[in-house]
Amino acid sequence: MKKSSIFILVSLGTFLLLVIPWATRAETGGRSLTLIYSNNINGEIEPCPT
Amino acid sequence: MLVLDSGDLLFKKFIAPLPDYELREASEKARLIIEAFNFIHYDAFGIGDDDLTLGKDFLVDLSKKATFPFLSSNLYDVESGKPLFQPYLVKEVKGLRIGIFSLLSPDLFRPDDPRIKGLEVKPPVEVASTLVKELQSKSDLIILLSHLGYPKDMELAQVLAGIHIIVGGHTGVNLLNPPVIKNSILLQTPSKGMYVGRLDLQLRYPGSSFYNVTTKQTLERNLINVQKRIASRNVTEAEKLQWQKTREGFEKQLEQLKERNEFSNTILPLTEQVKDHPEIAKRVEAFKARAIEASKPPIPKRQSP
Numbered sequence: 318m319k320k321s322s323i324f325i326l327v328s329l330g331t332f333l334l335l336v337i338p339w340a341t342r343a344e345t346g347g348r349s350l351t352l353i354y355s356n357n358i359n360g361e362i363e364p365c366p367t
Numbered sequence: 368m369l370v371l372d373s374g375d376l377l378f379k380k381f382i383a384p385l386p387d388y389e390l391r392e393a394s395e396k397a398r399l400i401i402e403a404f405n406f407i408h409y410d411a412f413g414i415g416d417d418d419l420t421l422g423k424d425f426l427v428d429l430s431k432k433a434t435f436p437f438l439s440s441n442l443y444d445v446e447s448g449k450p451l452f453q454p455y456l457v458k459e460v461k462g463l464r465i466g467i468f469s470l471l472s473p474d475l476f477r478p479d480d481p482r483i484k485g486l487e488v489k490p491p492v493e494v495a496s497t498l499v500k501e502l503q504s505k506s507d508l509i510i511l512l513s514h515l516g517y518p519k520d521m522e523l524a525q526v527l528a529g530i531h532i533i534v535g536g537h538t539g540v541n542l543l544n545p546p547v548i549k550n551s552i553l554l555q556t557p558s559k560g561m562y563v564g565r566l567d568l569q570l571r572y573p574g575s576s577f578y579n580v581t582t583k584q585t586l587e588r589n590l591i592n593v594q595k596r597i598a599s600r601n602v603t604e605a606e607k608l609q610w611q612k613t614r615e616g617f618e619k620q621l622e623q624l625k626e627r628n629e630f631s632n633t634i635l636p637l638t639e640q641v642k643d644h645p646e647i648a649k650r651v652e653a654f655k656a657r658a659i660e661a662s663k664p665p666i667p668k669r670q671s672p
Contacts, residue, residue, distance in 0.1 A: 350568045
């Protein structure tokens with residue numbers, strides 16, 4: 318398995334765990350929803366070109 | 368807050384059944400992804416065609432290891448005549464009841480496709496019509512995890528009212544500025560996990576349509592510029608008349624946004640600057656070590672002299 322493939326999976330985990338508490342705080346103002354979504358990860362994950 | 372995936376998660380794009388020597392690594396990788404998703408606290412995963420690469424039994428076994436439901440509303444087990452997975456989920460988030468269901472396109476499979484052995488993919492629009500009616504009485508907001516492909520997501524939004532958000536998959540198009548068709552917002556991110564999407568929705572007018580906050584901001588900026596033009600001394604009366612008509616157009620468009628629900632959408636790149644999550648990283652390292660070990664050729668036995 319490519320190192321880059323693994324990297325983004327781990328990063329996705331970190332990113333979402335960081336964003337969840339922040340998004341929860343943002344919801345207190347009224348009836349609102351924050352939706353985090355992904356699709357087509359296809360097992361083999363490439364790093365995002367910078 | 369909801370965290371959702373709309374399919375083609377576990378395996379590479381299906382071309383042909385995997386050879387035996389790839390089966391072990393592919394199945395271990397799929398388990399690792401589900402373990403990582405458990406850590407991330409995903410709320411639901413909608414089945415895509417490529418998730419069936421190792422067949423229904425593997426996927427059913429894998430679903431038992433997940434802390435979130437695998438959803439598919441139109442994928443049926445031929446033998447039992449029942450849905451293979453939970454057809455929908457109603458989740459309450461801060462008092463908002465959210466109905467989530469998932470559809471898979473039957474057009475993604477050839478008649479002899481080994482991935483759907485023992486399975487039937489029922490017509491998605493018919494299934495959606497029935498489910499939306501059912502979910503309307505149980506929820507305030509309906510989300511579809513769609514594995515129909517982007518063109519069919521657009522068609523579905525045209526013909527079927529009641530789905531507020533369609534999180535699309537399979538096509539992997541970048542919908543940074545999501546289209547709003549009738550009363551449905553269409554979402555999707557590019558493929559291979561390079562990005563993750565984030566939608567923030569304000570629900571002030573239940574039953575009303577939606578608009579993107581950037582559309583409103585653009586109209587407001589345009590209106591300010593037009594007003595400056597009208598107030599300028601350097602415009603002729605004929606030009607002023609044209610600008611006034613333009614201003615009326617922008618004002619009318621802004622008026623139409625009133626009593627609609629506002630949303631903003633971001634597609635976030637997952638670059639190498641994003642730090643690793645330690646628990647997932649630990650499991651990934653263990654997986655890599657096993658993969659390296661498995662790829663080593665067997666040590667030949669020494670022959671005694």
